[in-house]
Amino acid sequence: MSRHWVLGEFASSDALVAALKDLRAKGFEQLDAHTPFPVEETFEALGLKRSKLPLLALGAGLGGAGFAYVAQWFANAVDYPLDVGGRPLHSVPMNLPITFELGVLSAALTVFGALMVLFGFPHVTHPVFDVESFRSASVDGFWASVAVDAEDAPKVEAALRELGARQVSVVAEGAR
Amino acid sequence: MNTADPQVPAPGDPLTEHPLLVGRHSDLEYSESLLAYVHRPAGRTWWGLLGLGLAGTAVLAVAVGVTLFVGVGAWGNNIPVGWAFGITNFVWWIGIGHAGTLISAILLLFQEKWRGSINRFAEAMTLFAVTCAGLFPLLHLGRPWKFYWLVPYPSSLRAWPQFRSPLTWDIAAVGTYLTVSLLFWFLGLLPDLATARDTARTPRARFWYGLASLGWRGSARHWRQWRTGYLLLAGLATPLVVSVHTIVSFDFAVAQLPGWHTTVFPPYFVAGAVFSGFALVLTLLIPARKALGIEHVVTPLHLDNMAKVLLATGWMVAYGYLQEHFFAWFSANPYEQHVMEAQVSGPYAPLFWLQMFCNVAVPQLFWSARLRTNVAVLWVAALLINVGMWTERFLIVVSPLSMDFLPSSWAAYRPTWVDWSLLGGTVAFFGTAFLLFLKWVPPVPVSEVKELQREVDASLRFQREHERPTGGAP
Numbered sequence: 001m002s003r004h005w006v007l008g009e010f011a012s013s014d015a016l017v018a019a020l021k022d023l024r025a026k027g028f029e030q031l032d033a034h035t036p037f038p039v040e041e042t043f044e045a046l047g048l049k050r051s052k053l054p055l056l057a058l059g060a061g062l063g064g065a066g067f068a069y070v071a072q073w074f075a076n077a078v079d080y081p082l083d084v085g086g087r088p089l090h091s092v093p094m095n096l097p098i099t100f101e102l103g104v105l106s107a108a109l110t111v112f113g114a115l116m117v118l119f120g121f122p123h124v125t126h127p128v129f130d131v132e133s134f135r136s137a138s139v140d141g142f143w144a145s146v147a148v149d150a151e152d153a154p155k156v157e158a159a160l161r162e163l164g165a166r167q168v169s170v171v172a173e174g175a176r
Numbered sequence: 177m178n179t180a181d182p183q184v185p186a187p188g189d190p191l192t193e194h195p196l197l198v199g200r201h202s203d204l205e206y207s208e209s210l211l212a213y214v215h216r217p218a219g220r221t222w223w224g225l226l227g228l229g230l231a232g233t234a235v236l237a238v239a240v241g242v243t244l245f246v247g248v249g250a251w252g253n254n255i256p257v258g259w260a261f262g263i264t265n266f267v268w269w270i271g272i273g274h275a276g277t278l279i280s281a282i283l284l285l286f287q288e289k290w291r292g293s294i295n296r297f298a299e300a301m302t303l304f305a306v307t308c309a310g311l312f313p314l315l316h317l318g319r320p321w322k323f324y325w326l327v328p329y330p331s332s333l334r335a336w337p338q339f340r341s342p343l344t345w346d347i348a349a350v351g352t353y354l355t356v357s358l359l360f361w362f363l364g365l366l367p368d369l370a371t372a373r374d375t376a377r378t379p380r381a382r383f384w385y386g387l388a389s390l391g392w393r394g395s396a397r398h399w400r401q402w403r404t405g406y407l408l409l410a411g412l413a414t415p416l417v418v419s420v421h422t423i424v425s426f427d428f429a430v431a432q433l434p435g436w437h438t439t440v441f442p443p444y445f446v447a448g449a450v451f452s453g454f455a456l457v458l459t460l461l462i463p464a465r466k467a468l469g470i471e472h473v474v475t476p477l478h479l480d481n482m483a484k485v486l487l488a489t490g491w492m493v494a495y496g497y498l499q500e501h502f503f504a505w506f507s508a509n510p511y512e513q514h515v516m517e518a519q520v521s522g523p524y525a526p527l528f529w530l531q532m533f534c535n536v537a538v539p540q541l542f543w544s545a546r547l548r549t550n551v552a553v554l555w556v557a558a559l560l561i562n563v564g565m566w567t568e569r570f571l572i573v574v575s576p577l578s579m580d581f582l583p584s585s586w587a588a589y590r591p592t593w594v595d596w597s598l599l600g601g602t603v604a605f606f607g608t609a610f611l612l613f614l615k616w617v618p619p620v621p622v623s624e625v626k627e628l629q630r631e632v633d634a635s636l637r638f639q640r641e642h643e644r645p646t647g648g649a650p
Contacts, residue, residue: 013630032395032396032397033395033396034393034394034395034396035394035396035399036203036207036367036371036394036622036623036626037367037399037623037624037626037627037630038396038399038400038402038403038623038627039396039399039630042396042399043396043399043400046396046397048396048397048400051400051401051404051405053401053404053405053408054404054408057408057412061412068348071328072339075328075336075337075339076336076338076339076340079336080334080335080336082338084338084340087340091340094339094340095339097342097345097348097349097419097423097426098339098344098345098348100415100419101345101348101349101351101352101419101423102348102352104352104356104412104415104416104419105348105351105352105355105356107408107412108352108355108356108359108360108409108412108413109355109359111359111405111408111409111412112359112363112405112409114405115363115401115402115405116390118398118401119390119391119398119401121390121391121392122387122390122391123390123391124386124387124389124390124391125391126391126393128393129391129393134393135374135375136374137374137393137394138207138367138370138371138373138374138392138393138394138623139203139204139207139371139374139375140202140203140204140207143394
């Protein structure tokens with residue numbers, strides 16, 4: 001049984017949000033919205049939870065900074081001590097710039113990497129791209145998508161039309 | 177009693193009082209007008225400029241080749257002037273990048289809506305400027321192929337880099353800066369690359385934009401995470417605006433040379449960086465907004481705001497000059513005093529007065545609201561500020577070095593043709609990269625403009641719905 005996506009295009013973000021709320025009330029689980037720009041209300045309508053990204057970034061930042069500090073201390077004070085005019089081998093202020101920069105770097109790399117993993121990118125052949133008119137999702141169309149089993153597709157299709165979708169299409173996973 | 181009623185529009189909603197978008201355009205119109213230049217075949221001017229840029233880049237290649245083949249001896253550097261053009265150009269270029277990060281990160285966190293139309297330009301500029309900057313310390317190593325010695329790795333030499341030297345800090349700062357700027361830029365670009373894919377007119381363009389957008393489909397789940405991630409990267413880039421040029425200034429401030437060994441350097445360098453960066457953004461934006469036909473999203477208000485930033489940072493830079501000279505005098509240190517005296521009346525005095533004219537006098541034009549939006553005045557002023565800032569970097573690097581403690585070791589500095597070619601060559605390389613950017617990459621964040629338009633619409637609707645009868649002030 002292959003998964004089907006039922007896609008419906010709405011003319012405005014308000015119509016889309018209303019439709020999403022309605023679909024959710026009707027008990028459809030695997031809903032998504034596709035919009036040309038972030039629409040705050042769709043997040044609420046879909047009941048999306050807060051992102052955990054900030055915590056991850058904090059952890060990675062602290063980890064990177066800690067690693068940088070320890071690496072500098074180990075290199076200059078333990079493994080290869082180099083006396084420069086009698087200055088202390090382990091001096092905290094001199095280690096701070098690199099500690100800070102590496103903290104920022106590892107947090108940024110983690111945020112970007114985590115986003116790519118969460119999005120499942122790169123993924124340029126998602127079934128929704130099979131619908132030619134889905135191009136408008138990045139231009140001026142506000143799309144709702146419902147992932148369902150094949151036998152439920154007609155039901156969702158009807159529901160979307162009833163909600164005033166401009167056009168409705170169905171795509172199947174692995175149809176190509 | 178005057179309680180705030182949320183149902184009454186606040187007087188002076190900035191979104192409706194000072195329009196950032198000229199006219200009301202639909203999402204489709206924005207998608208088309210903002211991407212028109214990208215999808216159009218290149219015109220004659222573009223090819224002409226690209227040819228010029230490539231010619232200049234060829235000069236850069238020759239100069240780099242000579243430097244690699246002959247060594248740093250091909251430059252005008254001598255003892256005592258060991259840093260000269262190489263470090264001047266490095267500091268200048270890296271400073272220019274800071275405007276991009278300021279516009280894209282700090283103004284995003286402050287929710288300044290006007291950043292939306294210009295941030296893509298500024299960020300692209302950051303990337304190219306940092307690339308140009310990175311070239312100079314690399315060549316300056318003398319043996320650039322051994323650059324990896326600056327990075328700690330367990331080598332068979334059994335030696336580690338010396339982390340108490342600011343040069344190793346530079347590697348971390350510039351490397352982080354370039355990486356974070358690139359990630360931030362690309363993440364912001366993803367939705368617009370998808371728009372470019374979906375409005376592409378040829379299968380080839382569709383293929384390449386499709387590949388570059390990694391499969392962005394505008395999913396709400398993605399937008400949700402994307403927005404958090406974008407804000408996080410903005411937050412991470414924000415301290416970089418301050419830290420990178422601070423670390424660059426440590427290269428000088430940590431040394432004991434008179435004229436360098438001063439605590440004012442970090443803030444003074446950062447202010448100068450933002451100053452020069454905004455000047456370059458204006459230099460490029462003014463012709464580009466006309467050529468690209470995007471004057472409806474890059475409005476006179478944007479130019480006006482940028483001119484105000486120039487005025488403010490111009491004063492910070494002026495304050496830096498004042499402090500530098502004041503502390504030299506106040507220190508009662510004859511070497512410090514001599515370096516500052518020599519700047520005003522010594523062999524490099526014409527450059528000093530050029531710097532004062534470009535960086536302190538010229539920005540004062542922007543007290544006038546009319547001049548702030550006069551594109552010709554603005555463009556010339558921005559160009560002069562670029563020149564002035566380069567002069568400042570040159571004076572900071574060269575004049576203290578050429579006259580340090582012992583008069584017997586003083587020497588003047590003369591750049592060679594290789595020095596000039598490296599400077600001019602990086603400018604040409606920068607221009608080439610910028611032209612390619614204009615042609616290939618959506619130059620204005622389309623999704624952000626649409627989002628702004630929606631907010632403006634909501635504000636206007638709100639105002640209309642709650643319009644009070646005349647004279648009904650609470």
